[in-house]
Amino acid sequence: MTTSRWLEALAGAGINFVAGVPCSYLAPFFAACESLPPTALLRATREDHAVAACAGAWLGGRLPLAVMQNSGLGYCLETLSSLHILYRMPLPMLVSDRGAASDFEEHRFLGQRARALLDLFEIPWREGAPGEEASLARWLVAAAREARCPAVLLVGREEAP
Amino acid sequence: MNRSDAIRICLACLAADDIVVASDGAISREVYAVLDRPRTFYMLGSMGQVGSIALGLAMTRFERVIALDGDGNFLMGTGGAAMIGGVKPANLYHLVLDNGVYGTTGGQPTLSRQVDLAALALGVGYRWARRCFSDMHAPGAVEQWLAARGPAFLALASDEPEERPAPRIPLTPETMATRLRAALEEG
Numbered sequence: 001m002t003t004s005r006w007l008e009a010l011a012g013a014g015i016n017f018v019a020g021v022p023c024s025y026l027a028p029f030f031a032a033c034e035s036l037p038p039t040a041l042l043r044a045t046r047e048d049h050a051v052a053a054c055a056g057a058w059l060g061g062r063l064p065l066a067v068m069q070n071s072g073l074g075y076c077l078e079t080l081s082s083l084h085i086l087y088r089m090p091l092p093m094l095v096s097d098r099g100a101a102s103d104f105e106e107h108r109f110l111g112q113r114a115r116a117l118l119d120l121f122e123i124p125w126r127e128g129a130p131g132e133e134a135s136l137a138r139w140l141v142a143a144a145r146e147a148r149c150p151a152v153l154l155v156g157r158e159e160a161p
Numbered sequence: 162m163n164r165s166d167a168i169r170i171c172l173a174c175l176a177a178d179d180i181v182v183a184s185d186g187a188i189s190r191e192v193y194a195v196l197d198r199p200r201t202f203y204m205l206g207s208m209g210q211v212g213s214i215a216l217g218l219a220m221t222r223f224e225r226v227i228a229l230d231g232d233g234n235f236l237m238g239t240g241g242a243a244m245i246g247g248v249k250p251a252n253l254y255h256l257v258l259d260n261g262v263y264g265t266t267g268g269q270p271t272l273s274r275q276v277d278l279a280a281l282a283l284g285v286g287y288r289w290a291r292r293c294f295s296d297m298h299a300p301g302a303v304e305q306w307l308a309a310r311g312p313a314f315l316a317l318a319s320d321e322p323e324e325r326p327a328p329r330i331p332l333t334p335e336t337m338a339t340r341l342r343a344a345l346e347e348g
Binding site for chain 1: 185202204205209210214215217218220221222240241243244247248334337338339341342345
């Protein structure tokens with residue numbers, strides 16, 4: 001069975017609903033998600049629908065997690081603004097950090113502006129670091145709950161443990 | 162039939178523990194004006210997401226979840242409709258109040274007269290879907306829709322808006338969200 005340090009850490013921090021669109025950087029995470037109960041995993045068609053479903057799951061009593069490539073942040077901005085931020089709903093998010101100078105051209109423009117975009121939308125974020133998954137997962141959940149808004153972990157390529 | 166009448170027909174069929182998600186704009190305001198309850202969530206923005214929010218609720222709750230959508234809103238959220246059809250929650254009921262126009266922006270036509278909304282819902286995997294253009298048959302259609310196994314879809318044709326829209330809802334967005342979550346936590 002595939003395991004993922006991120007999924008283990010986030011589940012340990014209380015996450016019990018996951019909705020997202022896959023990223024190759026997070027292949028172990030998405031593979032591990034396949035063993036979640038059917039009512040705890042939503043294979044979303046687009047990132048904005050994923051975060052909207054997370055809002056529904058939070059209203060239903062869960063602690064949801066939205067997962068996506070950083071390109072998906074662009075699709076999400078209106079939904080995050082007029083749903084999670086407006087209604088003050090917590091939303092932990094795991095977002096792959098693509099777009100380095102060595103990355104493909106199509107990932108660079110939005111990828112290199114993701115941090116500025118999050119700052120502009122007043123969304124707290126931190127960078128993921130291998131070996132610190134448990135403490136970062138706890139930070140993510142606490143930040144989203146305390147500010148009652150989205151919070152983001154920007155993570156690099158996850159190596160299968 | 163005007164849209165308020167269509168909303169009244171639907172709300173009259175609700176069970177006490179049904180969860181309602183009302184789409185942004187005039188639909189939320191009209192639902193609030195007809196019947197406010199803690200188990201109703203009123204969207205103010207995030208157009209196109211009523212089905213996705215309802216899906217998140219339907220996956221995590223055992224009660225019926227009723228999504229009250231508009232035609233422009235539904236057409237914007239077809240990817241969310243595909244998620245509903247794929248997940249197939251038996252407790253999700255999706256109603257489109259289909260007036261054929263973007264009402265809150267001045268009545269510009271949507272594509273609802275060119276698109277077969279019920280075929281779309283069936284095509285992505287809803288278990289039951291119907292479109293009703295007749296005022297006379299609307300109450301029966303609502304009854305059949307809520308008796309079907311979900312996910313079930315009904316589009317009810319309504320007139321273009323003419324009356325003044327209902328006033329803004331006098332609740333803060335935070336109150337709308339927290340009172341629904343609290344009502345569900347209480348069981």
